[in-house]
Amino acid sequence: MLELRQITKRFGDVLANDQVDIVVKPGTIHAIVGENGAGKSTAMRIAYGFYTADSGEILVDGQVRDIRSPHDAIALGIGMVHQHFMLVETMTVAENIVLGAEPGSTLALDLKSAASQIRQLSEEFKLAVNPNEPVEHLSVGQQQRVELLKALYRHARLLILDEPTAVLTPLEVEEFFAILRRMREQGKTVIIITHKLSEVLAISDEVTVMRDGKVVGRVQTKETNAAELARLMVGREVLLRVEKPDAEVGRPELEVRNLSVTDIFGTKRVNDVSFEVRSGEIVGIAGVEGNGQTELIEALAGLVEPARITGEINFEGKNLNALGARVRRELGIAHIPEDRHRRGLLLDFSLAENAILGVHYRPPIAAMAGSIFLDDNAVQRRASEIIQRFDVRPPNAALPARALSGGNQQKLIIGREYHVDPKLLLVSQPTRGVDIGAIEFIHRQLVSLRDNGCAILLVSAELEEVTSLSDRLLIIHNGLIAGEVDPKVATLEEIGLLMTRGH
Amino acid sequence: MPKLARDLLFPLIAVVAAFIVGGILILLVGDNPIEAYRLLLGSAVSWPDGIGYTLFHATPLIFTGLAVLVGFRCGLFNIGAEGQLYIAAFATAWVGITFANLSSWLLIPFCFAAAILSGAFWGAIPGVLKARFGSHEVINTIMLNFIAVALVSYFTQYHYKVPGDPILQTAPIGAGAHIARLGKFVPGFPERIPLNVAFLLALLCCLLVYVFLWRTKWGYEIRATGSNPFAAEYGGISIRKQIVLAMAVSGALAGMVGINEVLGYRYRYYDGFSDNYGFTGIAVALLGRNHPVGVILAALLFAALQHGGIYVDGFSEHVTKDIVQVLQGIIILFVAAEAFFKWLVGRRQRVIGTQHVNLENPVIVSKEI
Numbered sequence: 001m002l003e004l005r006q007i008t009k010r011f012g013d014v015l016a017n018d019q020v021d022i023v024v025k026p027g028t029i030h031a032i033v034g035e036n037g038a039g040k041s042t043a044m045r046i047a048y049g050f051y052t053a054d055s056g057e058i059l060v061d062g063q064v065r066d067i068r069s070p071h072d073a074i075a076l077g078i079g080m081v082h083q084h085f086m087l088v089e090t091m092t093v094a095e096n097i098v099l100g101a102e103p104g105s106t107l108a109l110d111l112k113s114a115a116s117q118i119r120q121l122s123e124e125f126k127l128a129v130n131p132n133e134p135v136e137h138l139s140v141g142q143q144q145r146v147e148l149l150k151a152l153y154r155h156a157r158l159l160i161l162d163e164p165t166a167v168l169t170p171l172e173v174e175e176f177f178a179i180l181r182r183m184r185e186q187g188k189t190v191i192i193i194t195h196k197l198s199e200v201l202a203i204s205d206e207v208t209v210m211r212d213g214k215v216v217g218r219v220q221t222k223e224t225n226a227a228e229l230a231r232l233m234v235g236r237e238v239l240l241r242v243e244k245p246d247a248e249v250g251r252p253e254l255e256v257r258n259l260s261v262t263d264i265f266g267t268k269r270v271n272d273v274s275f276e277v278r279s280g281e282i283v284g285i286a287g288v289e290g291n292g293q294t295e296l297i298e299a300l301a302g303l304v305e306p307a308r309i310t311g312e313i314n315f316e317g318k319n320l321n322a323l324g325a326r327v328r329r330e331l332g333i334a335h336i337p338e339d340r341h342r343r344g345l346l347l348d349f350s351l352a353e354n355a356i357l358g359v360h361y362r363p364p365i366a367a368m369a370g371s372i373f374l375d376d377n378a379v380q381r382r383a384s385e386i387i388q389r390f391d392v393r394p395p396n397a398a399l400p401a402r403a404l405s406g407g408n409q410q411k412l413i414i415g416r417e418y419h420v421d422p423k424l425l426l427v428s429q430p431t432r433g434v435d436i437g438a439i440e441f442i443h444r445q446l447v448s449l450r451d452n453g454c455a456i457l458l459v460s461a462e463l464e465e466v467t468s469l470s471d472r473l474l475i476i477h478n479g480l481i482a483g484e485v486d487p488k489v490a491t492l493e494e495i496g497l498l499m500t501r502g503h
Numbered sequence: 504m505p506k507l508a509r510d511l512l513f514p515l516i517a518v519v520a521a522f523i524v525g526g527i528l529i530l531l532v533g534d535n536p537i538e539a540y541r542l543l544l545g546s547a548v549s550w551p552d553g554i555g556y557t558l559f560h561a562t563p564l565i566f567t568g569l570a571v572l573v574g575f576r577c578g579l580f581n582i583g584a585e586g587q588l589y590i591a592a593f594a595t596a597w598v599g600i601t602f603a604n605l606s607s608w609l610l611i612p613f614c615f616a617a618a619i620l621s622g623a624f625w626g627a628i629p630g631v632l633k634a635r636f637g638s639h640e641v642i643n644t645i646m647l648n649f650i651a652v653a654l655v656s657y658f659t660q661y662h663y664k665v666p667g668d669p670i671l672q673t674a675p676i677g678a679g680a681h682i683a684r685l686g687k688f689v690p691g692f693p694e695r696i697p698l699n700v701a702f703l704l705a706l707l708c709c710l711l712v713y714v715f716l717w718r719t720k721w722g723y724e725i726r727a728t729g730s731n732p733f734a735a736e737y738g739g740i741s742i743r744k745q746i747v748l749a750m751a752v753s754g755a756l757a758g759m760v761g762i763n764e765v766l767g768y769r770y771r772y773y774d775g776f777s778d779n780y781g782f783t784g785i786a787v788a789l790l791g792r793n794h795p796v797g798v799i800l801a802a803l804l805f806a807a808l809q810h811g812g813i814y815v816d817g818f819s820e821h822v823t824k825d826i827v828q829v830l831q832g833i834i835i836l837f838v839a840a841e842a843f844f845k846w847l848v849g850r851r852q853r854v855i856g857t858q859h860v861n862l863e864n865p866v867i868v869s870k871e872i
Contacts, residue, residue, distance in 0.1 A: 303736060326739030335737065343737045346730045357727065357738035361720045372719045 001026035001158055001189045002047060002078070007056035009042055016042040018213040019056070024158070024206075029180060029190045031200040031221070034210035035233055035435040036406065040193050043210070044160045048080045049073040079151025080160040083167075085143050087135045094118055094131035097150050114153075121152050125182055141172035148179070158189045165199055169288045170463065170496045177203050195233075195436070197226040198464075209233055234437045244447045247471040250279035253424045253455035254300070259311035260479075261295040261304055269295040271479035272311070277424065282446065282456040284470025284487065286463060288499050292479035293459045294338060297426050300457070301335040302328040303343075315424065329358050334417035338428030338459065344413045345401045352383035352397040355416050386415035391441070407438040414442060418449065425449060428459045443469060463492060477502035514790050514797070517837035518804065525830045532821045539815055539822050546814040547807035555685075555696035559768075560806035561799075562698075563588070563760040563777070565705040567784025568791060568798035569712050570626075570757035574640075575793050576716055577749035578729035579633075583644025584757035585781025586651030587625045591758030593655040594621035595765045596673050596772035600663065603677025610679040611766070618761040625651060626754015627747055634743035640750065648781070659774050671774035682766045699767030701759070708756060709795035715752075725749050757781060778809070786831060789838045805831060 002024040009017040017039045024030045032040045046053045049067040057064050060076045067073050070080070087096050098114045115131040122129055127145045135143060144164065151159050165173050180190055180203060194200060200207055201221060209217035209232040217232040230238040254277040261270035270292040277283045287293055298304050300313060302325035313320040320328060329335075337343035346354055356365045356379055363369055364378040383397040390411040392404070401409060410430070417425065430446065431439040446469060450456055460466045466473060467487040475482045475498040482502045485495060526536035547557045567584045574581035598617040602610055629643035656671065663673040682701065686694030716722035727735040728745040736742055764776055783805055790804070791797025808831065812824030 301737070302739075324739065324741070325736065326741075329739050337737060342731075342733050344734060346727055346734050348730050349727070353723070356723075357734065360723050360738070366720050372721055374718055374720055374723060376718075 003059040031204035077157035079156030284466035287476035332423035334422035355383040390415035521833035543811035564802035568787030571788035586648035587757035588760040591622035592761035599676025599680035622758015623755035630747040630750025701763035
């Protein structure tokens with residue numbers, strides 16, 4: 001169906017694709033896997049006409065084709081669904097689907113025939129959506145179906161899906177895979193770009209593995225396993241499961257009593273939540289994103305105005321409710337925020353200046369107690385310690401944080417928060433958008449911090465991550481704690497049900 | 504490209520481009536652009552008057568440029584330097600008049616304090632309003648400009664004018680409040696040129712602002728707030744405090760214009776003295792890329808234009824000194840165009856980089872876009 005031959009593409013100094021060969025057989029689901037920056041999206045964007053390759057050729061149905069724009073690609077029956085949906089929220093499903101390919105004459109838009117065509121397509125592929133519903137009323141999973149319909153409406157025979165499951169809940173992923181299988185039955189070809197190995201194994205027929213812009217492996221899904229794929233992706237053996245000794249639990253560090261948090265619009269996001277985190281244990285919070293996790297962590301970190309909080313937050317027996325973020329840090333609370341660009345980093349500041357955020361005002365960074373001057377030697381020393389210990393690359397403290405990859409930015413933040421030897425660590429989505437190799441490293445660091453007696457509260461949208469790291473697991477649904485399970489014995493189904501149904 | 508070269512390149516392009524466009528306009532009016540530019544810039548480098556007056560005109564622009572810079576670095580747009588400098592100039596004159604009999608050793612520090620503190624006070628008002636109620640500093644500083652100008656006019660007219668004086672100005676300040684003109688120290692430099700110690704103070708302020716912003720924890724907190732208030736808050740920095748502090752420092756710097764004007768030049772408060780220094784300060788800060796050294800260079804350029812404008816007026820047939828306004832306007836346009844250009848380049852880079860960025864942090868990207 002689609003073949004890329006010797007595709008090479010450079011962006012400035014970066015060789016994004018280096019003589020890439022990919023063969024996708026018709027009627028199959030083909031996974032392209034690799035770490036961030038491995039070049040998988042670049043290759044697919046070339047196939048879709050977003051970029052033109054510096055050299056190499058693209059064959060569609062065995063013929064060399066010149067694809068210069070998405071328009072050419074669509075004409076050849078290639079459709080692409082981007083990770084970030086390109087939908088106009090205020091328009092209806094039908095209007096979105098026909099946008100750019102409007103039926104009818106130039107002046108009169110024939111939405112009726114479009115709607116009936118869409119209905120036919122959604123029946124054929126069991127993509128249940130109402131064509132007349134405005135897109136803003138749809139869930140993320142439904143919006144994705146609209147994107148699929150958009151491609152099908154344009155007679156796509158090959159669909160390229162870029163990280164399609166990143167935004168879906170576990171249940172939605174299951175439904176989505178069912179849709180993909182139906183599409184395969186109907187003779188469509190699907191390319192799925194991902195870095196989640198479990199999904200690759202669950203859905204694909206064939207896998208192409210990329211690393212550093214090159215194709216490093218082509219395997220039949222039936223003949224491979226997660227460990228082999230991870231090794232190909234990273235280039236070395238990777239521990240997928242976190243190895244950790246049993247927790248040696250100490251006294252309670254954090255005690256939360258009947259905590260409720262309201263957002264700025266007056267909506268209650270956390271509702272009467274009580275739990276405790278003891279030293280030496282990792283307490284995980286699992287839940288579908290947007291169920292109050294963000295507000296909970298920010299309230300604990302002192303980033304929510306006291307007026308929006310009811311209940312009690314106690315740390316080592318001391319009430320924190322009225323205390324600001326600075327005092328909480330001084331007491332020994334560190335925080336790895338979920339959104340590193342918004343909260344965690346000053347993107348235009350150097351790594352050195354980022355390394356001192358939160359301790360910038362006290363010795364040794366401020367030359368002495370009470371001094372207003374920053375001690376540049378101390379700043380540089382701290383930065384280079386963090387950079388070395390957490391292997392931040394490139395190891396240049398003068399670079400702006402913006403210049404780093406996501407994984408390295410995350411390592412810098414984690415390094416900064418570890419450097420203060422916290423008694424309590426609040427950590428959200430520690431490995432979001434981070435490469436497999438770095439994930440393993442970050443997980444090991446969390447466990448070692450726990451083993452040194454730190455109390456850790458971990459929020460993650462990755463179920464596997466929270467279940468494998470946590471000693472106890474709380475499930476949050478709609479701002480309420482829906483239950484507590486033992487992550488060693490609970491099944492993913494059990495947890496998934498609590499996450500989505502709340503009981 | 505090294506950072507320094509890159510920092511200099513864009514402002515330089517903006518200035519050169521402005522002169523080219525200005526030259527075309529002069530041609531259209533019917534004059535010789537080269538001759539007009541010779542008058543405009545040639546006069547600024549003549550010794551001693553050209554250089555003396557250029558530096559004198561540059562003094563208030565350095566102060567207001569720094570004032571706007573400090574605001575910008577905290578993410579605040581202080582359009583109120585004009586009002587702050589009026590309040591401060593009047594306060595300076597008030598101290599100079601009221602305590603006229605004190606010795607210089609006391610009176611000059613008092614007057615300095617009056618300029619700095621009153622400017623800081625007037626600047627802090629919109630800071631407090633923003634920190635407390637979230638009302639936007641742009642609106643409030645603009646409105647406070649009107650209030651300031653009306654207020655000092657009122658006091659001058661009804662309380663501090665010498666009866667019978669047809670000019671709207673206060674009585675003179677005590678002789679003890681006068682600060683030295685540079686002609687006193689520089690051989691061959693006439694004392695009639697009003698360039699005074701305030702110019703040296705302006706240069707000192709550039710150094711102090713640099714040290715403050717980049718070498719102290721307070722400066723770090725101000726810049727962090729300006730760069731990403733959410734991250735600053737996360738780092739335990741009180742954003743409200745930084746907003747008030749930055750606006751007060753900004754107002755204090757603008758207020759120091761009063762030292763140049765009242766203690767070093769007219770020795771009284773003269774109503775309407777400011778030649779839009781507060782607003783030109785915005786241009787100075789922008790062209791100077793919000794860096795103290797850039798502010799000095801940009802202030803010198805604008806001052807030279809201002810001084811040369813008089814010569815253009817006097818010696819060319821059609822072009823008037825309005826050409827200075829035109830050039831300043833075009834420079835700002837091009838500086839603003841730089842931001843536009845960068846935005847364009849940035850957008851292209853983002854498209855190219857999406858593959859990287861998207862995968863790195865899907866949620867963040869979707870929030871930003």
